[in-house]
Amino acid sequence: MLFVFIIRMNGRWRCWKLPTRMALSTKHADDDSQYVLVAKMDNVRNLANILKAVHFKEIATIFASDLGLKITVEDFKCVQANAFIQSAVFHEYIITEEQITFKINLNVLIECLTIFGTSSLSGVLTSLKMCYKGYGHHLILMLEEDGVLTDCSIKTMEPDEVLDFDFCSTNVVNKIIMKSECLREAFSELDMTSNVLEFLLSPDPPHFRLSTFGNAGRAHSDFPKDSDMIESFHCTSTQVNRYKISLLKPSVKALSISSRVSIRMDNRGFLSLQYMIKNEDGQVCFVEFYCVPDEEEEEEQD
Amino acid sequence: MNCIIPGKNIKVFARAIHSLAKIGEELYIEPLENGFAFKTVNSSRSAFGLFLFDPRFFDKYHRPSDNETTFQNDENESPRCKIAMSSCLNIFKSVATIEKTVEKCKISLNMKDDRLVFKMYCRHGIVKTHNLAFIECESLKAVFNSDNCENCLIAPSKMLCEAVIHFQNNQEEVTLVVSSEKISFKNYFEEYDSTKQMITEVKLHLDEFNACDIGINTEITFCLKELRAILSFVEVTNLPVKINFDTPGKPMSYLISSEGMLEATFVLATLAGDNCSNSQVPPSARQSTSQNKTRASCSNKNLNGDESILVEWDDMTMAEVEEMSLVEACASRSQCPAAPKPQPVSKRQQKTVSNGRNQSKMHNRLDKTPDSDEDTNSPVIAVQPCINLLAPNIDTDDEEKQNSDVRKEEEEEEDDIIPGTPPSKKFKSLFFGNSQASEASQKAAPVVLAADTDEDD
Numbered sequence: 225m226l227f228v229f230i231i232r233m234n235g236r237w238r239c240w241k242l243p244t245r246m247a248l249s250t251k252h253a254d255d256d257s258q259y260v261l262v263a264k265m266d267n268v269r270n271l272a273n274i275l276k277a278v279h280f281k282e283i284a285t286i287f288a289s290d291l292g293l294k295i296t297v298e299d300f301k302c303v304q305a306n307a308f309i310q311s312a313v314f315h316e317y318i319i320t321e322e323q324i325t326f327k328i329n330l331n332v333l334i335e336c337l338t339i340f341g342t343s344s345l346s347g348v349l350t351s352l353k354m355c356y357k358g359y360g361h362h363l364i365l366m367l368e369e370d371g372v373l374t375d376c377s378i379k380t381m382e383p384d385e386v387l388d389f390d391f392c393s394t395n396v397v398n399k400i401i402m403k404s405e406c407l408r409e410a411f412s413e414l415d416m417t418s419n420v421l422e423f424l425l426s427p428d429p430p431h432f433r434l435s436t437f438g439n440a441g442r443a444h445s446d447f448p449k450d451s452d453m454i455e456s457f458h459c460t461s462t463q464v465n466r467y468k469i470s471l472l473k474p475s476v477k478a479l480s481i482s483s484r485v486s487i488r489m490d491n492r493g494f495l496s497l498q499y500m501i502k503n504e505d506g507q508v509c510f511v512e513f514y515c516v517p518d519e520e521e522e523e524e525q526d
Numbered sequence: 527m528n529c530i531i532p533g534k535n536i537k538v539f540a541r542a543i544h545s546l547a548k549i550g551e552e553l554y555i556e557p558l559e560n561g562f563a564f565k566t567v568n569s570s571r572s573a574f575g576l577f578l579f580d581p582r583f584f585d586k587y588h589r590p591s592d593n594e595t596t597f598q599n600d601e602n603e604s605p606r607c608k609i610a611m612s613s614c615l616n617i618f619k620s621v622a623t624i625e626k627t628v629e630k631c632k633i634s635l636n637m638k639d640d641r642l643v644f645k646m647y648c649r650h651g652i653v654k655t656h657n658l659a660f661i662e663c664e665s666l667k668a669v670f671n672s673d674n675c676e677n678c679l680i681a682p683s684k685m686l687c688e689a690v691i692h693f694q695n696n697q698e699e700v701t702l703v704v705s706s707e708k709i710s711f712k713n714y715f716e717e718y719d720s721t722k723q724m725i726t727e728v729k730l731h732l733d734e735f736n737a738c739d740i741g742i743n744t745e746i747t748f749c750l751k752e753l754r755a756i757l758s759f760v761e762v763t764n765l766p767v768k769i770n771f772d773t774p775g776k777p778m779s780y781l782i783s784s785e786g787m788l789e790a791t792f793v794l795a796t797l798a799g800d801n802c803s804n805s806q807v808p809p810s811a812r813q814s815t816s817q818n819k820t821r822a823s824c825s826n827k828n829l830n831g832d833e834s835i836l837v838e839w840d841d842m843t844m845a846e847v848e849e850m851s852l853v854e855a856c857a858s859r860s861q862c863p864a865a866p867k868p869q870p871v872s873k874r875q876q877k878t879v880s881n882g883r884n885q886s887k888m889h890n891r892l893d894k895t896p897d898s899d900e901d902t903n904s905p906v907i908a909v910q911p912c913i914n915l916l917a918p919n920i921d922t923d924d925e926e927k928q929n930s931d932v933r934k935e936e937e938e939e940e941d942d943i944i945p946g947t948p949p950s951k952k953f954k955s956l957f958f959g960n961s962q963a964s965e966a967s968q969k970a971a972p973v974v975l976a977a978d979t980d981e982d983d
């Protein structure tokens with residue numbers, strides 16, 4: 225016996241089938257071949273949490289390759305976030321094309337992935353099967369929790385060109401790897417009346433300094449290189465650059481769930497923040513942010 | 527100036543700042559010989575808070591005169607300054623974790639850049655520096671002497687907190703009723719409506735207090751918000767509170783002290799006489815007597831030579847007193863369903879009253895000029911003014927906000943045409959009433975009236 229509920233919600237069709245455990249295994253075993261991408265995962269939160277960390281704009285571009293998924297979100301042509309989910313994070317990952325690219329509404333994708341709720345207290349895991357037939361097709365999500373199944377079908381969009389920050393590790397002048405904890409604290413205490421956040425990286429004291437220039441006055445936090453929070457310190461010359469706080473703010477989400485962060489600045493003053501995020505199964509994913517510096521002229525216009 | 531707060535005391539300090547932030551919008555900082563003073567006063571100047579941290583509270587405490595080599599240009603006098611409360615609050619934002627993260631905090635004055643510097647030395651060698659802009663100002667003082675008070679209570683902090691918890695969050699004022707038999711807190715309503723409002727009375731046993739010295743039976747009404755601010759501090763530090771108070775209309779004070787650590791003083795204005803006594807009487811009952819009562823209480827106080835109230839009422843011209851009482855009478859009449867509604871008359875009165883209030887507000891602003899601290903005994907806490915050009919600007923902003931709020935209220939009142947509704951915040955208008963004295967004495971008043979920004983709103 226099979227109960228099927230089909231509900232139209234927010235302009236998308238969703239269908240619930242009960243009981244479906246058997247239906248899932250029999251129905252899909254044979255027709256996986258028609259998909260160019262099939263990815264399965266036991267705990268959908270591992271994916272949802274990473275997506276939430278880059279969720280500061282509605283539209284995301286998804287790149288799939290042998291290595292895994294890369295989700296790119298951009299804003300103002302000034303900041304770019306990339307979330308990397310290696311194929312190893314999925315318990316099954318089959319891709320038949322070299323690279324697949326499509327754009328998708330990230331709000332909808334996250335909403336669908338968390339359709340059974342986000343609470344981890346129940347101890348019940350939601351499993352996910354994600355399929356994509358190829359260019360022009362919907363992204364199909366099948367979520368199952370405790371015998372309850374949800375089918376979601378999300379429209380995909382024509383991919384646009386994404387920004388190329390051309391951030392090359394050979395051009396990196398200064399690099400710090402530190403535990404996220406103290407940076408998280410520093411970010412939470414930032415004076416939000418300031419437009420910019422200034423990063424100072426230097427081989428000489430104060431080594432690493434974050435400064436704000438708000439209504440109440442200047443404030444800065446210094447992190448000496450011998451602090452036990454700093455795991456690696458490779459600074460070759462002093463660099464001082466300012467970045468708009470509004471551009472950096474989206475990265476706080478990723479910072480808050482990360483365990484380590486790598487701060488890099490290249491010779492043009494471009495900033496890269498890489499967050500290492502451990503998921504519930506102890507696997508490591510990365511989210512990186514690129515941000516362009518604030519030019520002096522711009523600031524005068526402000 | 528240079529002082530260092532050790533890590534173990536940082537939490538108490540942060541709590542003090544948080545407590546002051548609940549009262550005022552500016553933090554006055556004054557390093558004194560007997561300790562480091564942090565003060566604030568609220569925008570209507572009906573509440574004043576002071577924390578005096580003993581030099582022993584700090585690891586190191588240097589006033590500029592002790593340290594002439596570093597502060598050559600400022601060796602003769604200790605700096606007095608004020609900073610925006612919000613910026614200071616931001617430094618001590620996370621009270622819960624501050625004790626764990628901060629190892630010591632250094633407060634110093636950077637005379638070169640004119641900045642007040644808070645330097646937080648955190649664990650893992652992280653140093654956070656906050657350079658705050660400040661405004662130099664005169665000393666802020668509440669003119670109040672607790673020794674003259676008839677009544678004195680010493681209450682354990684826990685009991686006070688538990689008593690206050692019973693009042694609703696939106697409750698603005700409470701009345702403290704004391705007699706030799708009982709002490710109780712009850713909520714105060716300007717206009718009591720038995721269908722909508724609930725009376726809460728918390729009775730306390732005399733032996734719950736550490737000490738009770740009651741000279742006269744009295745009922746005093748004051749703002750709950752400031753009491754909550756005080757209690758937010760004592761709740762954590764668990765220190766007993768000494769409350770000194772007198773008759774209605776006279777300020778009450780709260781003293782909290784910890785030997786060799788700190789001494790906190792809060793002074794709150796209380797609601798003037800006649801309003802208190804009938805706080806729980808329904809308007810219909812008040813109706814017949816209110817007109818006479820106002821006058822009676824006025825003359826009574828004169829006879830008693832009760833100076834603070836005298837000033838209060840003296841300030842109002844007799845016409846205004848009449849106006850007030852008329853309005854009150856109207857109000858009570860209009861609330862009584864049987865009474866006919868004298869609409870046209872009351873509308874006119876409404877306008878005169880609101881005009882009167884506007885004037886008093888303006889004078890309050892005028893009050894901030896250096897030579898106007900004449901009426902130091904009124905329920906308004908007399909505050910020594912700041913002689914900085916910048917200061918009035920900032921104050922004006924607050925006041926403007928307040929004024930525009932009041933105006934909005936007034937406009938609403940006028941739009942609704944509720945006949946004879948008294949000014950919605952008589953409490954405040956009473957405070958501002960004191961500045962009416964300056965109206966009579968200062969010829970400059972009309973000029974200020976013309977320049978009032980209120981009209982631009």
